Amino acid sequence: MARKGKCVDFEASFIRLIDKVTNGSRIEINQTGTTLYYQPGLLYGGSLEHDCSPSRGIGYYLESLLCLAPFMKHPLKIVLRGVTNDQVDPSVDVLKATALPLLKKFGIDGESLEIKINRRGMPPKGGGEILFACPVKKVLQPIQFTDPGKIKRIRGTAYSVRVSPQMANRMVESARSILNKFLPDIYIYTDHMKGVNSGKSPGFGLCLVAETINGTILSAELASNPQGQGAAVLPEELGQNCAKLLLEEVYRGGCVDSTNQSLALLLMTLGQQDVSKVLLGPLSPYTIEFLRHLRSFFQIMFKIETKTPEEEHKGGEKVLMTCVGIGFSNLSKTIR
Amino acid sequence: ARKGVAKSEQYEIRREEEEMRSQMSCHSLKKRAVLTTDSGNCTAEEASESEAENSSMDEGDDEEGSHEESEVEVLDEKGFRRTQEKKISNVKQTELKAVEDEEDDDVENLLKEEEEFEEKIDFSADTAGALKWKEDLTQKAAQVFLRQQQSTPNLRKLIYGTVVEDEDRE
Known part of the structure; x- marks a missing residue:
């Protein structure tokens, strides 16, 4: 838990969501709500629905689902209810416009990949509803994405x-x-x-x-x-x-916008054992912390090169991130 | 087999990096060399002809000649007078363009005095300064390269902490 105090309502809601998409997770929160015990289960997926807490946007939940959805046993199809657009989290509209094309670059593709906004809900009361569907993939393609273009x-x-x-x-x-x-x-x-x-x-x-x-x-x-x-x-x-x-x-600039930097880096990490390269703009604080998490979970460290744009009018400093994927493959998906 | 491929890829990256590094050092060496020749020229020039500086600076062609001249000076110290005279005539030419109203004799005398006065310093500057830049150019280039490296922040170090440094060297 990020705060000194207790597990807040939206965090509780997030834990419930994780419980829904997995099978066999063991989650224990102590009485004062200050410690969390989590024993991961298998990512199961399937058709689900979830009421998100209106104190955070649906984007908060959707960001994590985007990371997990490609590795489910069954394709995920989930209805999320709550706040679609707020001032804190990336809105569903932005994730729909940016994260989905990014997933496609990694080979997560198909008709079923979609985010649909059925109802809009603004804070404080919410009342929005979206549908998120994502196909499953056994392995991810490495990407070489170093020239954003004009x-x-x-x-x-x-x-x-x-x-x-x-x-x-x-x-x-x-x-x-x-x-x-x-x-x-x-x-x-x-x-x-x-x-x-x-x-x-x-x-x-x-x-x-x-x-x-x-x-x-x-x-x-x-x-x-x-x-x-x-x-x-x-x-x-x-x-x-x-x-x-x-x-x-x-x-x-860069090839991935600042909201999706960490998603791109995660999918690069989980790719096949091949070199992936991506050119990013200045790293966001979130991404920097995310890189540290990637190291502690996957023992992977990126090669980070700063690139100063030599031409004029080409924007700020860029960072070229290179890594070799750990060769993660979806365990739950049987080989035919 | 996959692992092997990945490893070779990594090697390639490393090699690329090394190539880039060597290129960069080459580049900085050149840069440095250019810089120092410039400054060397200046010291020889400035010390000898402080007054005629502006006019000589205007004429780009003059630079090469005067540089050779100074080398000649170093070589035959006995022909001190000759070089001086040569120099004066040279200065006279340039000076004529810049200051037309003044009388030639006066200018010449003035210059002569200054020349004699400054020539001694010029010699020491020539041997100590002009030749100094040629010493261990590679080392200087290396230093410049290292300075350049340090001036750009090492993002890897900032993100992962100091642990990375050791692993990098292996």
Whole structure:
């Protein structure tokens, strides 16, 4: 547990989720909720559903599921309920736009790989619902992904629930006012959900995704303050700030955006016994800690080279990460 | 067999790295050499002709000639007068372009005084300074390379701690 205190509700919810997707896990939390005993079981998968705690976004749960799903015994098909978009965790929209293409690069592919947003739920009350489905793979392909290429197009989603549908249009307008200076191929979808699909709390937000000619996807997002917390945010302001965040992400660059750095590194580690290379932007603090975890769990250390862009106008310092996969293969999947 | 492949791959990476390193050191050596020749030239030039500095700096072609000249100076100390005169004529030429209004004699006298005064220092600077840069260039290049290495942060060390250093060397 990260906090000094007790196991918090969203952590309890996460543990329950892990219990659901595995078979034979033993989980014990002591009475004061300060220590956790966990004996791992087999990743089982199958068709499941789970109510996530509304104090964290679904992204918090989905991030971990994305790491585990390819190695299940049965393909995972899970319905998650809770907060789809918040200010803390990567939103479902961003994970859908960035993490899925990344999984495809590792050979985790197929029709069943999808994230679908059935209902949107904003904090504090949530009420969103998504479907996540992922096929299983025996082995992962190594990747050689060192040239991001130039930005080809920008896509995005402006969503609004339980507020005026005009909010989405205003965000799109202001984001375009910045991005149109750089390239013409911009399309930002407006997504206004109504009735039961709009969850329990009002809110709006914007997700932007920049795609390069080599298929690198960089993302940025912002969401309005939850109802009753903080000052009201103007959609124009939010749109502009989000566009600037996307430009910042483009400046950082690399072949994997900062939200998915650790996922890419994990899948590289678990790949076949072959060299994988990926060029990243500046490592996020999360990724740095993740690298330490990878060392303690898999005894694997990456070769880390800093690359200063020699050409001008090519953004910040890049890091070339190289490793040899440990040759992990899905034990539960029988060979035919 | 797989393991073997992986190992060979690793070796390749290591070799690549080594190649890159050697290339880099070569590069820095060149850089260093260029730098020092420049500075060597300057010391010889500046010390002898402090006043005519601007005009000589303007003419890029002059640099080579004066450098050779200084070497000649070192070689035949007896022909002190000759070289000096040669130099003065050289300086005169350049000076003529820069300062046209002044009378030639005055300039010459002034220069002569300065030349005689500074020539002694020039000699010591020549032997101690101009030849010094040629000493152990490879070592200097190595030092520059190491300094370069240290100035860029070692991310591996930052992430994994100091343990990595030992494993790296093996």
